Amino acid sequence: MDKTVPPGRVKGTLTPPCSKSYAQRALAAALLSEEVSVLRNIEFCDDTRSALQCIETLGARVRRVDPTSLSIEGGLSPKGCVLNVGESGLSTRLFTPVASLCPTPVTIEGRGSLLRRPMQMMFEPLRRLGVRVRDNGGFLPIEVCGPIQGGEAEVDGSVSSQFITGLLLALPLARRDTSLHVRGAVSTPYLDMTLDTAARFGIEISQRDYEEFYIPGRQRYRSTYFSIEGDWSAAAMLLVAGATAGEVTVRNVSMLSKQADTAICTALVRAGAAVINEEDSVTALHRPLRAFEFDATNCPDLFPALAALAAAADGVSVIRGTSRLEYKECNRSEAIREEYAKLGIEVDTSEEDLMKIRGGKVRAARTQSHGDHRMAMSLAVAALRSDEAVEIEGAESVAKSYPGFFGDLEHIRV
Numbered sequence: 070m071d072k073t074v075p076p077g078r079v080k081g082t083l084t085p086p087c088s089k090s091y092a093q094r095a096l097a098a099a100l101l102s103e104e105v106s107v108l109r110n111i112e113f114c115d116d117t118r119s120a121l122q123c124i125e126t127l128g129a130r131v132r133r134v135d136p137t138s139l140s141i142e143g144g145l146s147p148k149g150c151v152l153n154v155g156e157s158g159l160s161t162r163l164f165t166p167v168a169s170l171c172p173t174p175v176t177i178e179g180r181g182s183l184l185r186r187p188m189q190m191m192f193e194p195l196r197r198l199g200v201r202v203r204d205n206g207g208f209l210p211i212e213v214c215g216p217i218q219g220g221e222a223e224v225d226g227s228v229s230s231q232f233i234t235g236l237l238l239a240l241p242l243a244r245r246d247t248s249l250h251v252r253g254a255v256s257t258p259y260l261d262m263t264l265d266t267a268a269r270f271g272i273e274i275s276q277r278d279y280e281e282f283y284i285p286g287r288q289r290y291r292s293t294y295f296s297i298e299g300d301w302s303a304a305a306m307l308l309v310a311g312a313t314a315g316e317v318t319v320r321n322v323s324m325l326s327k328q329a330d331t332a333i334c335t336a337l338v339r340a341g342a343a344v345i346n347e348e349d350s351v352t353a354l355h356r357p358l359r360a361f362e363f364d365a366t367n368c369p370d371l372f373p374a375l376a377a378l379a380a381a382a383d384g385v386s387v388i389r390g391t392s393r394l395e396y397k398e399c400n401r402s403e404a405i406r407e408e409y410a411k412l413g414i415e416v417d418t419s420e421e422d423l424m425k426i427r428g429g430k431v432r433a434a435r436t437q438s439h440g441d442h443r444m445a446m447s448l449a450v451a452a453l454r455s456d457e458a459v460e461i462e463g464a465e466s467v468a469k470s471y472p473g474f475f476g477d478l479e480h481i482r483v
């Protein structure tokens with residue numbers, strides 16, 4: 070689907086969708102509880118829907134209480150032997166260890182860009198922990214056969230944190246206690262979100278510096294009322310729209326959240342935008358913007374939003390952590406360089422682990438999302454400052470995290 074986004078100003082208040090990261094974690098935790106949990110404020114983007122399908126396949130009984138609440142009776146008891154994780158990296162690396170709790174073989178399969186994303190980091194640790202793995206050379210589909218036993222394992226955390234999240238949620242149900250030694254953990258706030266979710270379901274895990282994790286086995290997930298927070302990754306995109314093209318208030322998000330992408334507020338302030346932080350909302354207002362420096366190593370999903378911000382700032386912004394971008398829905402560093410070049414914005418990716426973006430006028434062009442939801446949203450936000458409408462090919466990709474994005478953007482146009 071193509072989308073044509075005309076330039077213009079924005080002003081208004083929006084409520085972003087719920088955090089898909091928290092939603093997927095809470096769905097997994099509800100499956101692992103033997104009791105009934107209630108998840109509130111849950112909405113469905115493609116990734117959350119994939120996680121829901123996974124827990125139903127693995128035995129959860131799910132009932133919709135009202136349009137945004139689910140009642141979930143947990144308990145692992147697979148109804149099928151294939152988990153379809155759609156295009157979700159998190160569902161893959163989370164539900165592989167969870168499926169490894171089962172004593173029967175489970176195949177994990179996905180589609181699209183996910184088939185090119187590396188899964189190698191999972192195999193050695195799973196085998197160490199007692200799981201039989203058919204690894205397909207490091208990519209999906211893969212097959213696991215448990216039950217995962219616990220014990221001791223080393224994990225490479227330098228490509229993604231998501232598999233560690235899966236282990237932290239699965240291993241409390243293993244027969245034995247586990248010591249995980251993690252090398253080079255990245256995206257560490259996402260591990261805090263995992264520990265937070267586990268704790269809210271009554272699970273105890275201790276850790277030191279994201280290097281050593283101790284997970285007692287034979288624990289019990291308690292039933293819980295869990296309200297899913299608003300999504301800071303979606304909020305980041307909307308706040309950048311406010312900072313570059315008017316004024317946007319985002320509701321149902323708190324700066325006290327553990328979500329990695331709360332860090333957008335630091336970048337906005339560095340760029341000179343006005344940011345007003347209230348108990349349950351954050352507002353970003355346009356001011357003359359200046360170039361900024363920012364390290365996004367631990368919040369890689371912010372890159373596309375930061376690119377739209379840097380494009381609107383006076384001077385050359387430096388954003389570090391580009392080595393984190395190669396294996397997302399596309400190679401996001403290259404995609405940002407290519408697509409922003411079409412808009413007349415120079416992005417230099419020649420130096421290791423950083424990109425430099427020279428802010429300036431945005432000119433109309435036909436651009437491409439590369440099948441990546443965050444690229445589509447980034448280009449749409451950049452288009453607000455363009456001389457004429459920007460076309461975005463593959464705009465339907467926003468369904469992965471924020472199906473209502475284009476409707477919301479229209480809603481706040483003035």
Ligand SMILES: O=C(O)C1=C[C@@H](OP(=O)(O)O)[C@@H](O)[C@H](O)C1
Binds near residue numbers: 231369
């Ligand atoms: O745990 C999570 O919810 C996520 C962790 C991050 O991935 P990596 O740990 O692979 O960086 C992030 O990019 C992804 O969108 C969601």
Ligand SMILES: C=C(OP(=O)(O)O)C(=O)O
Binds near residue numbers: 116157158159160398
């Ligand atoms: C990379 C992302 O998600 P995942 O890794 O879960 O596919 C994302 O939402 O930007």
